[in-house]
Amino acid sequence: MGVYDAIVVGMGPGGAMAAYRLASEGLSILGIDKERFPRYKSCGGCISSKVLRVIDFDIEDVIEDEVYGATFTYKSNRTVDILCDKPVGFNVMRDKFDKLLLDKARAAGAEVIEGERVKEVMEEGGAVSVLTDSGKRFMARCLVGADGAGGIVGREILKLNPKECAVSITAEVPIRRDSENGLDGRLYIDFGSVPYGYSWVFPKKDFLSVGLATEAKRLKKGIKEYLADLFNTHEALRGFYAEETTGWTIPIYYSEAQKVVKGRCLAVGDAGHLVDPFLGEGIYFAMKTGEMAAEVIASQAAKGHVDLTPYQEMVEREFFSEFEAASKLSKLVYSHPRMWYATMEGSPHIMERYLMVIRGEETYTTFYRWLVSKLKSRPWKLAQGWFKSRLLPA
Ligand SMILES: Cc1cc2nc3c(=O)[nH]c(=O)nc-3n(C[C@H](O)[C@H](O)[C@H](O)COP(=O)(O)OP(=O)(O)OC[C@H]3O[C@@H](n4cnc5c(N)ncnc54)[C@H](O)[C@@H]3O)c2cc1C
Structure with a gap:
């Protein structure tokens, strides 16, 4: 049996992106997905414009609509339009979008098996082996877990908490x-x-x-x-x-202690609970972590090593403090939605600035700090917000 440089379990945006990058670097890659593509994925299907920074190919054919902002309501009342002049994101249907990414991985040289579920992952004798539900076994020097929410890699190898969803x-x-x-x-x-x-x-x-x-x-x-x-x-x-x-x-991010690497296995996207806990945005983070995983695996392969710990460090550095700030924003907004909505109605520039976070032009950390200092320095705005919030349905 041949040994691949890497096996990618799950070929959604995270797995397809990792496979695409690794195969483009000339590594031997096997991608396995339990579904046949195009397949349905329950999703809002809005990709933030940050995604354009991760890809080096065109996705225009699968863009269904350009998004310039949002119309907000509170319990379907009191409409507030926050729109800007450049796209914040793009709406896609996940069956078409994911198929396009899978095709890119294949065209770059990744071998892909569709319609087979990985039911066992084992590390042994300096390699990782996977067993599929049709009884086939494959070996690789390392494994990218991209099998999404509740997947085998996050649950059984990395012991991430499936209740944190x-x-x-x-x-x-x-x-x-x-x-x-x-x-x-x-x-x-x-x-x-x-x-x-x-x-x-x-x-x-x-x-x-x-x-x-x-x-x-x-x-x-x-x-x-x-x-x-x-x-x-x-x-x-x-x-x-x-x-x-x-x-x-x-599977939203839930702790700075989250581990996304164990031995020769790592997790990208939903498999690693790498979803923004405020918005629930996950497609960009899956693709970005797929790219980061590929970078680490390819550089290790060039040295003849398999040490995946630099990936853990990269993910922590790039996303954990951002996700911590997004968690704080969640508590502020979702614990007091009426108050938040009334405040936003009176200060629409708050959401205008938040659109910059979605576009990747501002961080959650600086946005949250700015928001808190703004609320503290103008207590009368909060009082106004409180009075107006009483007029919203309870
Ligand atoms: C209701 C909802 C709305 C959302 N809306 C948005 C949105 O608008 N914008 C946004 O950015 N994010 C959104 N998200 C989050 C987004 O869907 C995910 O973050 C994103 O799909 C993660 O990509 P992924 O590649 O990590 O996992 P997935 O897209 O889930 O792909 C995992 C793949 O692994 C395969 N697989 C699973 N188990 C196995 C196995 N054992 N063997 C082989 N293959 C396996 C699956 O078939 C699947 O193809 C939403 C999520 C939900 C649930």
Whole structure:
């Protein structure tokens, strides 16, 4: 049996990006995914414009809509538009977007097996071996765990806590292009319609991707009921209903002690709980960590080593303090959504500045520091916010 330079388990954005970069460096790569592509992935499908910095190929064919900001509501009331003149992100359908990335990895030289689930990962005798559900065994010098939320690598090898996840529900609502509903060019975000989280409507060419996410312990009724309420009240959803819904978990970042490397295995994207805990943005982080993993593996291969600890250091340096600041922002916003919404209504430049964080032009750390100092230095704004928040539905 041949030994690959690396096996990539899971070929979503994180795995495909790692495989693409590694194969482009001339390494022998095997990617394995339990699904056949194109496959559905429950997701809002908004990629931030930061993604363009990670790729060196065109994704225009799979962009469904350019996003210039958002229309915010509180429990479907009191609309606030925050729009800017350059794109914050792009809406994609994940089946098409992920297939494009997988094709890029293949074209770069990665061997890919679709429709086989990895059911065992073992490190032995200076190599890693994986066993698939059809009984095939493959060996490699190292392994990239890119098998997403609740995947075998995060759960069994890295012992990451599967309970540290947000819960979500989504629906894809078909829309008729010829009806030109004027929903394009922005996201629709609602606060207050679900406790400790938010709801969204993301327009695509033929669908509205609708969903909400929160912490399971905050739910006061079934998650489907919150979604039904959104459909009944939100202006953008007038005349639409959710035929089918999908539930999924979002493995958000939860601790500075999180380990994304063990021996010859590392995790990228959702497998490593590398999701922004404020927004739930994960596609960029999956692709970026896929790229970082490839950089470390390729440089180690050039030296004839397999020491993956530089990847842990890189991820900590680049993302952990950012995710810590995003966690603090979550507590501030989601613990007091009414107060937050009223404050934002009175000071729209807060969200205008936050769009810069999404575009990668400002960090969560500097944004959070700025926000707190602003709130502290203008207590009358907070008092105003408090009075206005009393007029919002409880
Ligand atoms: C409801 C919802 C809405 C979201 N909205 C957004 C958004 O708008 N923007 C954004 O940036 N992020 C969003 N996210 C997060 C985003 O979907 C993820 O962060 C992103 O998909 C992570 O990519 P990944 O490659 O790490 O994992 P995934 O995309 O989950 O890919 C993992 C792959 O591994 C495969 N796999 C799993 N187990 C095995 C196995 N044992 N053997 C072989 N293959 C396996 C799966 O089939 C899958 O193809 C959302 C998430 C949810 C749940």
